[in-house]
Amino acid sequence: MALSAPYVTNYLTQHFADDAFGQVDGYVARGGYEAARKAITRMAPDEVANLVKDAGLQGRGGAGFVAGLKWTFMPKGADKPKYLVCNADESEPGSFKDRILMERGPHQLLEGILIAAWATGAEKTFLYIRGEYAFAAQQLERAIGEAYSRGYLGSRVMGTALSHDVVLVRGAGAYICGEETGLLESLEGKKGQPRKKPPFPAQYGAFGMPTTVNNVETFSHVPHIIRNGKEWFRSLGTEKSPGTTIFGVSGHVVRPGLYELPLGTKLDEIVFEHAGGVPDGKRVKGVIPGGMSMPILPAGQLDVPMANEFLRERKSMLGTGGIMVMDETTCMVRVGCVISYFFRDESCGQCTQCREGTGWMNKILNRIERGAGTREDLDVLLDVAGKLEGATICAFSDAAAWPVQGLLRHFREDFEAHVREQKCPFPASFEL
Amino acid sequence: MANVTIDGVAYEVQDGRTILQALDDLGLLMNGVDVPHYCWHPKLSIDGSCRLCQVEVKGQPKLQIACNTVVANGMEITTANERVQKAREGVMELLLVNHPLDCPICDQAGECKLQDYAYEYGLTHARTKEPRRPLAKRAELGPTILLDQERCILCRRCVRFTREISKTSELCVASRGDRSTIETFPGAPLDNDYSMNVADICPVGALTTKDFRFKIRVWFLDEKPGVCTGCANGCNIHLGVANNQVYRYVPRRNDAVNDTWMCDEGRMSHKRIGAADRVREPMLRSAGGGLASAKLDAAIAAAAAKLRAATSGGAGVVAALGSAHATNEDLFVLRRFCEALGTETLGVAVPSGRADELLIKAEKAANAAGARALGFKDAQVVADRLRAGAVRALIVLGDDALAVLGGEAALAKLECVILLATHHSPLERAAHVVFPARVAAEKLGTLTNHAGRVQRVRPAVEPAFEAYAEGEILARLGQALGLPGFAPGQRYDARDVSKLLGEAVPAFAGCDVDAVGDEGRPLAGAGAR
Secondary structure, three states: OOOOOOOOOOOOOOOOOOHHHHOHHHHHHOOOOHHHHHHHHHOOHHHHHHHHHHHOOEOOOOOOOEHHHHHHOOOOOOOOOOEEEEEEOOOOOOOOHHHHHHHHOHHHHHHHHHHHHHHHOOOEEEEEEOOOOHHHHHHHHHHHHHHHHOOOOEOOHHHOOOOEEEEEEEOOOOHHHHOHHHHHHHHOOOOOOOOOOOOOOOOOOHHHOOEEEEEHHHHHHHHHHHHHHHHHHHOOEOOOOEOEEEEEEEEOOOOOEEEEEEOOOEHHHHHHHHOOOOHHHOOEEEEEOOOOOOOOEEHHHOOOEOOHHHHHHHOOOOOOOEEEEEEOOOOHHHHHHHHHHHHHHHOOOOOHHHHHHHHHHHHHHHHHHHOOOOHHHHHHHHHHHHHHOOOOOOOHHHHHHHHHHHHHHHOHHHHHHHHHHOOOOOOOOOOO | OEEEEEOOEEEEEOOOOEHHHHHHHOOOEOOOEOOOOOOOOOOOOOOOOOOOOEEEEOOOOOOEEOOOOEOOOOOEEEOOOHHHHHHHHHHHHHHOOOOOOOHHHOOOOOOOHHHHHHHHHOOOOOOOOOOOOOOOOOEEOOOOEEEOOOOOOOOOHHHHHHHHOOOOOOEEEEOOHHHOEEEEEOOEOOOOOOOOHHHHHOOOOOEEEOOOOOOOOHHHOEEEEEEOOOOOOOOEEEEEEEOOEEEEEEEOOEOOOOEOOOOHHHHHHHHHOOOOOEOOOOEEEOOOOOEEEOOHHHHHHHHHHHHHHHOOOOOOOEEEEEEOOOOHHHHHHHHHHHHHHOOOEEEEEOOEOOOOOOOOOOEOOOOHHHHHHOOOEEOHHHHHHHHOOOOOEEEEEOOOOHHHHOOHHHHOOOOEEEEEEOEOOHHHHHOOEEEEEOOHHHOOEEEEOOOOEEEEEOOOOOOOOOOEOHHHHHHHHHHHHOOOOOOOOOOOOHHHHHHHHHHHOHHHOOOOOOOOOOOOEEOOOOOOO
16 A cells, blocks of 8 residues: 555545554555665666655745655755754644644654755754644654564665664744754754844754754645655645645534645635534634635635645735634624734744734724724734834744734724724633 | 955945945944944854944845845945834834833933934834833842843844853843843852953943942043053053043053953053042151151152262162163163163062953053063162162062062161152151152053053143152252253153154063054064063
């Protein structure tokens, strides 16, 4: 049985119901580690990187940068040790796909890492997993042990010239440690604060060494691309966004959960067909398409294919594919309060705009929700959000600004109602 | 080298420098080209967090931070246009979201970068209606520094200073987001030899020194360039003067000497200027054995008479001990004086203490190297002559030489001990005549630091009592004695002496008070350390 047959459109998760898939024997029995063997023994590192690049695999951590291209930024030669980092800090609210990939398919991830190690010349991978993912960490630890004992990790992997170590590092629970340089700082035992760029991680990464950071899902796609080729990969998804991804659907839906679907699947199809739509006969009000930092879309705009090239036209992005559905009873000001509180709480505090702006936006939103807002506040909110956009060391401040902009773009009426009535017109569903 | 244009003007700048560094190298930063900044400091690592120094770089869609953008050949940089102004306004508005509006009671007011840039680039009104975050107003970080956490803008200069310069790492940013505060670690206060520098580099009123806090409004201070005299390093400083009183020393940037730093001990040495134990008048040994105050002319006459008597039997019975605190000019006059008297026993006492690898030198006086360059030998030569009984008259400059001379007993039998001192000391018990001397902050002259750099001091304050440069006292004494080279009636002028020194002593060629400027110059033949 092949790990992923060409016709399969859920190749990442197709065996996840099968406990054996998480064990090395079960994984190998389903064709596991054959892609790594093929890459290491029959392909040159550049060839691997180019194949993944040409397949068009976009990073699945949120930014969507072409993974194979990122690999080629690593310096050639061996004057310094080179590292990979697997970003398993999955901290975007609404996103829970990496967790299942680690819990149910740890060897698929390790195989992807091995192939990337071959392509980039990295001698070691730091697998940085968020502290709350205790079970996933346990599964990975076991899988790493199995891989070492079977010669898939360590020196002379599968008898080839490649040696590779994987070190599991558990984070301590900060959103910003999912930002790649914040992660590197935390990995080094420092406070999780993103680094100014340049230098970029490919020049100066973990412990000062050339480093490539990729997301769990990104690595997990790689064995399938090696096995089935770039044409196969490109036959799934859209022209610009090939492959599948795992959408995590949460909120007001009948069947919340994870859905592996080709990129470009329409948002309304995911919400209404796969996730069963809104319960209790209510109507949908808005949907956040890609994790909390992505701008919300109103009910009328859900006919959008879930891929960046289409979502951008609607001023949003795919992010991590975490879809959060809100029904008609939802107060969008309250949503703004919750989101802005999160970003205020999680801002590392280095950059002026982010440190002060996240707090300011949160205070204004709270005041509007309390019924003490003014029309001017709405303009100030947008203005502050604008000051945060693209102005700081990392993209956190964008992530804090976009949701506020999205809410005001599509649900300004909710805000104006609060200002007009000097109270929240929605039934209070939870305390702020 | 890279050719860049900044606001349309072409410059050649060093490769690998960032835009702010290049502007600093050119001497243009905030001095022709205004790129406001908080976290960037020329002597600290680049932080890139305050985001105020954004400039436009042609071809880049976003504004770039000048502190971390490396210059490239052909780069076109615009530091002032509407877009840049808007960005600065935005940063300034956000910095003020939580900053208290307590300028009227803030010690930094008047030299506050937040104030300055808010006037320059800020909005005219506050749009925030939210209460500001309440934090500690008087956190004691250590024995020298207080922190007002509410005023802090988290530029982290102080944190980097303790990590990179003092290498003591006492400070950190605790918590995150808008709850971030500068803190020390439990049980480890900010306590190092350079701790007070953090108050200098703090761009706002968050860090203040206990010493200067609330002493005076800074706009009353006249910041006069000078040199710290605490040790042989000769850190360049500004003396903060008002009401003819020195309120503080702050380091003055000199990349060849002290960068932008000074040690706490040196900084606190300003207290020596107005100290209660200054010698405030000439004194004469009375018949009863005690020292009694005297008019200068009487003291000069008495000293001249004593010296004349002691040397009546012939030359060679006079010894002189110079002070490593005195200026090159004072010591040059002493040397001339001794030459005229025919004495060859010229020593200098140099107090010593702890040294480190940053600034603090073991020689605890500002001009030991100058004394040596002028031919002064170790104080031991004087002590040896005393012990041999070959000395009848001794001229001593300074107040810290008793031990090296062999204690009071060694001086007891001398016919004539003339003391020129800034501060009272046990040496007075052996002195027949005591003259009040000026400290460096009270006179014009030069000091030669450990590396042979000649640096200028100028009168920053006028002593409120009678005191004279040692050179002037010796010149008058020379005139009273009718010594060759000490023309009667000639007014003492330190500037003339300085020129004469440059002509007479080859090492000091080109190093007179005017030629050295405020930055100093190496002695001829001194290494360019």
